[in-house]
Amino acid sequence: MAKVKICGVRDEALVHVAAEAGADWIGFNLVPKSPRFIAPHGESVPERLNDLLKVSAEAQLRSVVLVVDPDIAVLKSLTDTVLPDAIQLHGQETPEFVAKLRAAMTKDTEVWKAVGVENRADLEAVARFVSADRLLIDAKPPEGADRTGGHGQAFDWSILRGWAAPKPWMLAGGLTPENVATAIAATGADAVDVSSGVESERGVKDEVLIRSFIAAAKAA
Numbered sequence: 372m373a374k375v376k377i378c379g380v381r382d383e384a385l386v387h388v389a390a391e392a393g394a395d396w397i398g399f400n401l402v403p404k405s406p407r408f409i410a411p412h413g414e415s416v417p418e419r420l421n422d423l424l425k426v427s428a429e430a431q432l433r434s435v436v437l438v439v440d441p442d443i444a445v446l447k448s449l450t451d452t453v454l455p456d457a458i459q460l461h462g463q464e465t466p467e468f469v470a471k472l473r474a475a476m477t478k479d480t481e482v483w484k485a486v487g488v489e490n491r492a493d494l495e496a497v498a499r500f501v502s503a504d505r506l507l508i509d510a511k512p513p514e515g516a517d518r519t520g521g522h523g524q525a526f527d528w529s530i531l532r533g534w535a536a537p538k539p540w541m542l543a544g545g546l547t548p549e550n551v552a553t554a555i556a557a558t559g560a561d562a563v564d565v566s567s568g569v570e571s572e573r574g575v576k577d578e579v580l581i582r583s584f585i586a587a588a589k590a591a
């Protein structure tokens with residue numbers, strides 16, 4: 372059965388919805404430009420993050436903190452009260468940076484690297500990330516985008532046919548309750564990630580769509 376990550380959740384009630392519906396991971400976005408940023412109205416980022424991480428742990432949901440090209444010291448200070456289960460690097464981080472962060476974090480926190488792909492060469496290049504605990508295979512952002520992900524765009528899943536993944540991995544990019552079963556069948560993914568596809572409008576998560584997505588992925 373595929374594992375599911377619901378990303379870009381900002382409120383505690385939806386953490387519980389995702390947990391009840393059978394999600395495996397919940398993602399919190401620390402990218403200020405994102406419509407899913409956890410502190411959009413000037414709230415304290417450390418406080419919001421700690422509250423959300425605590426609620427996730429209570430709900431027995433594994434937590435993922437999404438960051439872009441972070442400063443390691445700042446990231447460590449943000450997560451020193453409540454440890455997340457994973458850090459998702461979704462920027463231009465190099466293999467060397469991933470290794471450095473892996474060494475800086477305790478083994479209780481996985482380090483994931485997201486990579487945008489559009490062809491087979493992009494896919495083969497992800498093998499450089501030897502220190503990552505998991506790879507997140509996403510679409511490349513559109514031309515001129517101000518963010519590296521979360522655009523609700525899929526890539527050509529056929530490039531994954533026959534791919535021998537060098538690490539545990541997760542499929543992302545443009546997944547929805549309607550297409551997730553097809554995506555799993557086409558790619559063999561055993562874990563999927565969604566943000567835009569479970570929103571009623573950009574940045575606004577929808578309880579019904581979250582439930583439908585998880586049910587569709589688990590039934591696939």
Ligand SMILES: O=C(O)c1ccccc1N[C@@H]1O[C@H](COP(=O)(O)O)[C@@H](O)[C@H]1O
Pocket residue numbers: 378379398400402405406407437439461507509518519520521522523524543544545546564565566567568
């Ligand atoms: O969600 C964002 O705004 C975001 C910003 C910066 C980097 C990544 C971001 N989102 C992640 O992108 C993938 C795919 O998202 P979608 O389902 O296509 O909207 C996923 O991991 C999001 O968490």
